[in-house]
Amino acid sequence: MTEVVNTSQYLGRFLAEWTPTLFGLMGDANMRYLSEYMDRGGRFVTVAHEAAAVSMADGRARVTGAVGTASVTHGPGFTNTLTALTEAARYRSPIVVFTGSTRPGRTVFQQFDLRAAADAAGAGFESLCAAATLPEDLIRAYRRARTERRPIVVDFPALLDGEPLPEHVTTASMPVPDHSTTPAQVPPVPAPELIDAAVRAITAIERPVILAGRGALSPGAQDAIGRLGCLLGAPLATTLLARGLFAGHPLDIGLMGGLSFGPTVDLLREADGFIVFGAGLNAFTAGDRTNLLAGRTVIQIDSDPAAFEDSGQVDVAVLGDAGAAAEALARRLPDSPDRVQESRQRAAAVHGFNPRDHYRTDWTGYGLSVRDAALALQEVLPADKFVVSDLGRFIATSWRHISGTAPGTFTHTGTFGSIGLGLSTALGAATASERPVIALVGDGGLMMSIGELGTAARAGLPVFLIVFNDGAYGAEYSKLAGYGLDPDRSLMDWPDLATLARGFGWEARTVSSVEEIRALDLTQPVEVPTLLDVRVDPQVDHFEW
Template identity: 25%
Template sequence: MTQQAVMEYTTADAVVQELVRAGVEVAFGIVSIHNMPIYDAILREGSIHLVCSRGESGAANMADGYARATGKLGVVITSTGTGAGNAAGSLVEAWAAGVPVLHLTGEVASTHLGTGKGYIHECKDQLSMMEGASKKAIRLRNPDQTSAVVRHAIQEALTAPAGPVTLEIPIDFQSAIISGNPVEESIIVSPENNTTLNLPEEVFKKVQNARRPVIWAGGGVISSGASKEVQQLAEMIGAAVVTSQSGKGSIPEDHPQCIGHFASYGLTKQLIESSDLLISIGIRFRSNETSNWKVQAPVEHISIDTDYHAVNRNYPASLSLVGDAKQILKGMVDSLLNHSLKPDPAYLDEVESVRNELRTELRKTLGPYEQILDGMRSVLPKGTILVRDVTVQANVWGSRLFEIYEPRTSIHASGGGIGQGLPTAIGAQMGRKDTPVVLMAGDGGFMVNVGEMSTAAQENLPIIIVLFDDAGYGVLRNIQDAAYGRQVAVDLLSPDFVLLAQSMGFEAARIGSGEEFTAELEKALDSRKPSMIVVDMKAVGPMAKPFGGPPGAAEAFKPKKL
């Protein structure tokens, strides 16, 4: 390296060097006067592909989807103030789902921070805003510390419990010439080779004594790569496996012991309540997945989680194991090989019966959409990544009856916000280009980030959008009807989605029956081009039973005394 090159090494170069060191291959975002030095440094370095989103919100969702589909770090780059604020809601989603995302944002010039002078893009307290939306927010305060600070931010995002970390860098710092002195870790510890697992004998006593065990698997199973161990443990001890929304793929959903994402349903509640041992793994026990915590857990409850804050947070545990789920489960499986275990055949038959009855009863509510469900599962390869926005069809059957067989092939908005599906699917497809990615969305939510269709087309991503068009917010219509007997602010004017999609470089068709849908899905899958199938819900017809939202949703909104 020449003396001239050393002198011109800047903060922005140090940022990019750390991204490359961390294995970053793709970054999402929008170029701005408050991040332009970083963009230029990425261009000059040459190995990171920049995806130009149409909004900061979408860019953050893309980084999130990329991370969920690949298990790698997602990177999003935004501008200052309004730009960073636009990304905040999407970072909340990444926080809710425990997804490792690095959010790089600019800041006003360091000399103007906190002055309120009206520097362009100024925010009253951007760091606090991002702290509220992220796992952690960090400000670079000394350009010569760039490499160390960026590396710390990346490690913080990846360290369990993972989550989005914001790093803001004042614009005058980004072009500052700094030394290129390397930062090296002097002690490197490999968790797999240097960790001693200490499982109390009480664990094995509880497991051996259980005759009706239930495993409740959450997103922590997926993030730790523990799906194989979950299935091994379930088969060894004869456990039913319930999954959270984020835990889908913890066990193949055609497995006879897999109850799946049905925790809030009556039959599953009864199974859990009559269990004599619950083993929960990396799960938050969210309100909507437990009927506002009305599911009754058994007294004997072994909790496995990497987060100390998760201990007894929603359900008390008789024994809490804090650490990496994969290592703990592997230790349990290896040790249980030396124990005498005899799963109860009658209980296994009961589990399979519950599993089948849940699916049979839910299918009865679908009406004509049962044919669309079956068309999707029969046409799409087993490893297809299914991304679901918050919409009726996704909630009712996309998250329950469309079987998931592998980890990291099921993505849904853990925080419940609408409109994040499209950019999340784009990020997933960027990370897994050879894998089909299918998005289920409703017209209302889809319009929130509709501009990102142009991003998908520009990147020539072969995502398939299945858009359920009922010209409104269908879930809220049903909840309002049940709660008040009337509707307000739920009807929407839909554009001609086929023409809209075609104008943005998508192949598109509108269908009005299950037969048409299956034919168009086959065509879209074969084309390997950006595609949209618009499901005309009026033409297809109503579901056999309207979806009224999560259990108890309508009751919660009826007038009552507090």
């Protein structure tokens, strides 16, 4: 006899097959199917605030490449996610967020236009309209997340919750789960006429530089672009999110843009053309204190047509896979041995650059500068780490100096400009990362998400959390001073952060000197959630972009 189940039971069992780890907060909209999910062996990570559920799903998706899943309740449960949802949408994270519309009626105080809010955040929307189409609707939501590379908000309406399934919908015929970490759509092969146009443009460039971004993070693209660089004698630069892609390559010159070191900036300013693979050309990448692209020829290769609209100045736009385009260009372009030798010599100057030789120690009598702290931390942290950063004044320097050894192991929650999302995103990453997860946050951002310290302790997520604690909203401190106003108005009298963390079940300690940092034994991953409260000086600025 076939088991008769209802929609909530089916959804819980579907999720147990399709997403082994799910993040969320229970409420009337989801408690029944989440109970079924846990009964079926699913790992449900309960958060303190719904925004954290979306950020954690986002963090897991960034590490694995597979679709992450979050679940929240009606109305305010969903509106609490909107900042995190917008960040995930702008980062192009494939996640599915379940919520639910309320039953119709004037007395239902949690009514809300879910579709309109999802659209405003940049997310897609699906409604589970009927019990008869539940399997197809669920599969479509997950496929859209992968195909469109963005969050999909799924409405499981209260009217459908607990409804019996028709006879033809059974758990015995549950769709095979899709745990793929590759895009659902194969990147297009570059059109020959676009390759022709790119070849003509590149041939006219005398001092080319190749820039690779997140869209080139595949072994095939990495190798093909590296070979093209050798052929053209073009130095190889990356965006922040593709950092390390060309590590060890003789033409590697590191990061392009506001985080570049001096020798790299000099080389970039002398370039008369850029060949761009899978990278955005925003002001942080395309500029230092000036627009590096101004007056230069720009050839941009990307598998996403929207990338060309966002980039502004592009002379030749090639729609297609980064690796395939690099191989096609290499077959058509002549080699430049003289330029290769010169570029290797210039790249060697970049490799030999030691920032410590060019920095002075800034100190006003309190704590550390972020620069000194970041340099010391990079010495003692595990080399093979995954770094997740929040936003705050600390990023201008810490992003230069704290990184892992493998490409694609740095991410940030800065595409929407919010603070407070970094901790939760790091926790989500920690549920799937094979590398130790290091989270970089400011004290203000941590206080916005302080409840998630309890989430980490309950779930046993061994994140190493570094708090650059200047006792202020640091960016505002700098800006107030710049306006000639009293910067002390941005100071905050926080509780002691290490004491707070211990109260949540974390290990924690405070450091205020380079010597204390260097004395830490951090080369091995932590086994329990651990917080390091790094006291830094609010009066020392290192805005260098």
